[in-house]
Amino acid sequence: MSSDHRIVVVGGGYTGVFSAIRLARRTRRTGVSITLVNPSGRFVERLRMHQIAAGQELADHRIPDLLDGTGVSFVEGTVTAVDPEARRVTVDGAETLAYDTLVYALGSSTDTGRVPGADTHAFTLDSPRTAGLLAARLTEVAASGGTLTVCGGGLTGVEAATEIAESHPGLHVTLISLDEPGSMMGAKARAHLHGALDRLGITRETGARVTKVLPDAVELADGRLVRSDACLWTTGVKASPLAADAGITTDDRGLIVVDATLRSVSHPEVHAIGDAAAVRLAWGRLHGTCQSGLPTAQHTADTIARLVRGKAAKPFRFGYFHQPVSLGRRDAVIQFTKADETPRGMHLTGRSAVVYKELVSGSPLKTYRFSKRMNVSTIVSKGGRATRRPVA
Incomplete structure (x- = not known):
């Protein structure tokens, strides 16, 4: 890859922001340019939306502030089209951004179209x-x-x-x-x-x-x-139709089908992460959570950094570790799990679970801050023996 390699990250949620920040650190001094595109300058903490619904006020975190000092450019606008053949994305139906590598992190939304009303x-x-x-x-x-x-x-x-x-x-x-x-x-x-x-x-x-x-x-x-x-x-999710409309191979849910390294099987210059990727490991299929999303962002940033330096990509390995659930502000339950998300015998409840859950909910922002200075890992479990060999 050339030293003027252009990387565009579409989607400024948990995974998009993390991938951009980690990419900036992992590709420093290589001449790579990174641009993050998102419809709003506000960073949305999806893990806390139920708190807003309950009438609580949350801090207003701005994406440009989170990117400050990384060298990542921010474009506020909605990606309206992806052209994988020309390698460019269209923003707000007008502006175009050319890319050599695309990180597709558009995520998902609640599917309200299946039940009338x-x-x-x-x-x-x-x-x-x-x-x-x-x-x-x-x-x-x-x-x-x-x-x-x-x-x-x-x-x-x-x-x-x-x-x-x-x-x-x-x-x-x-x-x-x-x-x-x-x-x-x-x-x-x-x-x-x-x-x-x-x-x-x-x-x-x-x-x-x-x-x-x-x-x-x-x-x-x-x-x-x-x-x-x-x-x-709160039931059912749908993916953005942009990938399918662009001719990128997707599954029946509209998620980009990826190989073992999280690259599109039809367009290897496209890397899909988080809710946008159809990821299958030896123990089963990933589902959209922050717990699995951040590791896909970490892996993709590291993969692109390796490719920029002429090295081979490595397969993604991951296993689930816990199910943290808040039960109001004063109670919570944490179920610890095996890699395939089946429950282990250990769990937390009450005050200790509340503290644990708050640490989990607040961890992405802390991860972004520390990732500007060091390589912070979000992968607690690599899935054990089952993920040592990628799924064919």
């Missing part, structure tokens, strides 16, 4: 704006003793339901899910989670499938209507 009558936690809209609505609903329905009993749904119930004692919160909340946890951790739901007065509709979202209710598959003065949709 979800796109028009439900709120999401996709951004500070949407979470803020829900917070404003909940203030009105709580004042009248109304009901919030949280659709989706995954970790996002559980964190949102508990955070909101704790902040609005007069609000009735109903958690609707197909699976039992905390079903991926061990029995003891799951019992603690359900104890927190009981303590906060959260009603559960388990084994229920939502078929329609109405202005004042959600309709279940069995025909029942559950009152809903406000509805929060």
Whole structure:
């Protein structure tokens, strides 16, 4: 690769920002130029959107400030097209940025298109704006003793339901899910989670499938209507269509299919990370979390640095380590896991879990700061023996 190699990172979320900062350090004195593109200058802490929904104010972190001192250029704008043949991206339908290497970190958003009414009558936690809209609505609903329905009993749904119930004692919160909340946890951790739901007065509709979202209710598959003065949709994700539209090979979810080094199988100059990448390891498929996203960003930054210096890329190795779940501001549960995310016997609850969870939620920003001066690893587990050989 030449010394004037151009790298463009699209997406300024957890993975995009980390990859840009680490790339800057790993490629210093090589003449590489790095540009990060994101629709907003604000850095969104997706791990904390449920706190905004509960009415809390978060610090306003700016991406240019996070990049300060790295030499990375920041372009505020929306990537509207990717042309992998010409190797350029279009920003806001007009400006074009040429690249030699593209880091695709556009991530995912909540899929509200599969159930009628979800796109028009439900709120999401996709951004500070949407979470803020829900917070404003909940203030009105709580004042009248109304009901919030949280659709989706995954970790996002559980964190949102508990955070909101704790902040609005007069609000009735109903958690609707197909699976039992905390079903991926061990029995003891799951019992603690359900104890927190009981303590906060959260009603559960388990084994229920939502078929329609109405202005004042959600309709279940069995025909029942559950009152809903406000509805929060947390189930299902969708990827940006840009990669598929560009002719880059994607899977049935729209994620870029990558090889063992996280490079696109159809366009090797494109590296996909985080929620944008379809990553399969020996133990199974990665799913979109910050826990797995930051390691993909770290690996990709290191891979590009190796390629710039004429070295060979190495396969990505990773294993899950924990499932941290906040249960309001004063309680949490941490389930430690094996590499494939099945539960181990160890877990934390109560105050120690609250401290642990806060360390996890705040760790990306600390990682960015330290990564300007040293190589900070975000990989706790490489997955053991199972990941020593890449999946064919």
